[in-house]
Amino acid sequence: MPTSTLFRPTASLDALKNRAALYRFLRAFFDDLGFIEVSTPTLSRDVVVDRFVEAIPVKLDKCWRERDEFYATRFSSRELAKERETVFYLQTSPEFAMKRLVAAGMNAIYQLAPAYRRGDRGQLHNVEFTMLEWYRQGDDYEAGRAFLAKLVETVAKRFFTELNFPRAEWSKKVVQRSFGDVFFDFVELDPHNCSIGEFREYADSRAIPYPDSYVNSNDPASKDDWIDLLFSEKVQPTLGWDAATILFDYPASQSQLAKLGSRIDLKTGTTQKVSRRFELFIKGIEIANGYDELLDPSVLRGRMTETSEKRRRDGSPELPKESRLLAAMEDGLPECAGCALGVDRFLCALLDAKSIDDVLTFPTELA
Secondary structure, eight states, X not given: OOSOSTTSOSSOHHHHHHHHHHHHHHHXXXXXXXXXXXXXXXXXXXXXXXXXXXXXXXXXXXXXXXXXXXXXXXXXXXXXXXXXXXXXXXXXXXXXXXXXXXXXXXXXXXXXXXXXXXXXXXXXXXXXXXXXXXXXXXXXXXXXXXXXXXXXXXXXXXXXXXXXXXXXXXXXXXXXXXXXXXXXXXXXXXXXTOOHHHHHHHHHXXXXXXXXXXXXXXSOOOHHHHHHHHIIIIIGGGTTSSSOEEXXXXXXXXXXXXXXXXXXXXXXXXXXXXXXXXXXXXXXXXXXXXXXXOOOHHHHHHXXXXXXXXXXXHTOOOOOSXXXXXXXXXXXXXXEEEEEEEHHHHHHHHHTOSSGGGGOXXXXXXX
């Protein structure tokens, strides 16, 4: 007999059966709408450049013949590029590769894929996790949000109907609200127009803790840092309890790979620049993140350069400054909307699980 039970999964066998059912229902949803399931590389030279997301580099023994000199353009100097000629990355998201497929002519695609983020481990984080991502040509900002809402409503209904344990909160339609309006409801500050001083004064008055580096350093916290702090403390924990909630129209400085747009502030009548980005929250947990996809490669280059500089100041490893996605965008990326959904977190919300370990076979410590 084994002397240890550490060979066993952390999820119950029922949870693993429910996970398999969720996969079936997700695939059926996309298949019924004519999407094509695709598979893109887990190992790639490309990687999403994000200030706070750390990819896992993998150095390979060279076993291929170069088709071009792409490796020579990837980093800030040719010497560094040559040093990292054989470095690939476990993908933090299949985003770049899937957009290349859209640029190559695929119309509506989805993928269920493993994704990896170095150092991400906690109650709702595992270094390896499962991501559902999709793109469809012709979808605009509103269509992208409506599609996400339809997916959640349809899949949840089938999940609870076929597995026969309905929950009342899942019978309600997904709610959509602007980021600014929800932020103002709970913080009473306008995230688009208020100053860093006003955010700091609010945090101090409510005894909301923040790192000393936010104010006592050569690189103090940015406006986005303060918005993220107050959002995580005062807003996010309240979202998606009565019904799943989509927030949209994020601050323009948080655009990432989304287009910029504008909205009229109903309180002041002024026009505000916003990021055409949306996120789904259920029971205080961020579940999905979507964009009205950026199409201009010059804008993406600028954002990657800006993010790379922030990473340099943070002391984070340099990530490639060029990608094959940029080449695809230069060739022409069609109008489209895309979204990425954390499958493990979605299952946690469906099962009312408190930890991601409750829906995984073997989390990082037991892998």
